[in-house]
Amino acid sequence: MTWIVKHYVAADGTAPARQWINSLTDRTLQMTLRSKIEKLSEHGLLLLQTNSMERIDGDDADLYELKAGQGRIVLYFDRRRDTFVLLNAFLKKRRKQRDKIEEARRFLHDFYKRGEVD
Amino acid sequence: MPETWREDLNKDLQDPELAMLYGAAQAKDAVAITLAKARIEHGLTQQEMAHKVKVSQPYIAKLERGDANPTIGVVGGMLAAIGLRLVTNVGPLVSPRVEQTEPSLRAIREANKVAADSWASYDRPADDFRIRSVSGSAMSVEGGFSASAAGTLC
Numbered sequence: 001m002t003w004i005v006k007h008y009v010a011a012d013g014t015a016p017a018r019q020w021i022n023s024l025t026d027r028t029l030q031m032t033l034r035s036k037i038e039k040l041s042e043h044g045l046l047l048l049q050t051n052s053m054e055r056i057d058g059d060d061a062d063l064y065e066l067k068a069g070q071g072r073i074v075l076y077f078d079r080r081r082d083t084f085v086l087l088n089a090f091l092k093k094r095r096k097q098r099d100k101i102e103e104a105r106r107f108l109h110d111f112y113k114r115g116e117v118d
Numbered sequence: 119m120p121e122t123w124r125e126d127l128n129k130d131l132q133d134p135e136l137a138m139l140y141g142a143a144q145a146k147d148a149v150a151i152t153l154a155k156a157r158i159e160h161g162l163t164q165q166e167m168a169h170k171v172k173v174s175q176p177y178i179a180k181l182e183r184g185d186a187n188p189t190i191g192v193v194g195g196m197l198a199a200i201g202l203r204l205v206t207n208v209g210p211l212v213s214p215r216v217e218q219t220e221p222s223l224r225a226i227r228e229a230n231k232v233a234a235d236s237w238a239s240y241d242r243p244a245d246d247f248r249i250r251s252v253s254g255s256a257m258s259v260e261g262g263f264s265a266s267a268a269g270t271l272c
Contacts, residue, residue: 004121006123028139028143031130031136031140032139034126036184037127039151041121047151049154050151050182051150051154
C-alpha cells in the first residue's frame, strides 16, 4: 500500500515545492529530500513517529513539515482525497521559516479553492 | 498518470552518482524508521532510550530523523540494549507503486490498519519473536533465542 503524494500547483501553473527541490544545487540534500518524499509515500503519517515529520502548530488542521537536514517541505494531508499535498519547500532559517510557512498557508487556501495538484 | 515527484526521481536515478546519493539517503531513512519502530515497540521514550544506550536524546532524535550517519556497530549496539539484533535485506531502489485509481476512506483505513499491524505485529513461538517490517523497508529487527526465528518478512 502506498500513499498518494502530489505537488500543489498554483494558478500560474508553477509547483513551488517541486521547483525548489529541482533547483537545488546541493545534490545530496536534493536526493535526501527525494528519499523523504518516497518514505512519505511508503509510510504516510507513521513518519510522525520518527522526527522526520512534525505537525505545524496553528489553526490549519493537517499541515505538516517534512525534514531532511536543513531542508524543509511544508505539506498538507487532504483527507478527502487521501493525498499528501507538497505545498512549499525551503532551507531552514528561523525568520525565513515563518515566512515560508505563511506562504504555504496561502498556497493551502488556494488549494482549498481550486484543488489543483500534479 | 504518475505522480510528478516520481517522474523527477526516476529521471535523477538515471545518473549513477545521484542514484548513489539516493541510496545513501534511503539507507539512513531505513535505519531511522527501524530504530524508531524498535524503540516504540518497547514502549520507550527517546529520553529513556538515550539513557539505556548512553547517548543524548538529541542524538536519538537525529538518528530517527535520518540525519545521523551511525556505524553499523552503533546501530547493532543500540538494538542489543533492548534485546534486539539487526536483520538486513535488500530491495528495489525505488519501492514499487501500488496504483490507486479511486482514493477512498476505505483505502486509507486499510493503509492505517496495515501500517499499524506492521508496526506492532509479533510472532511469538515459545521463546522467540519477530517484528515484521513495514513493506518496502530494507531493514528490520529481530530478537529472541531460538534458531527458528529466521526469515523476517521485509
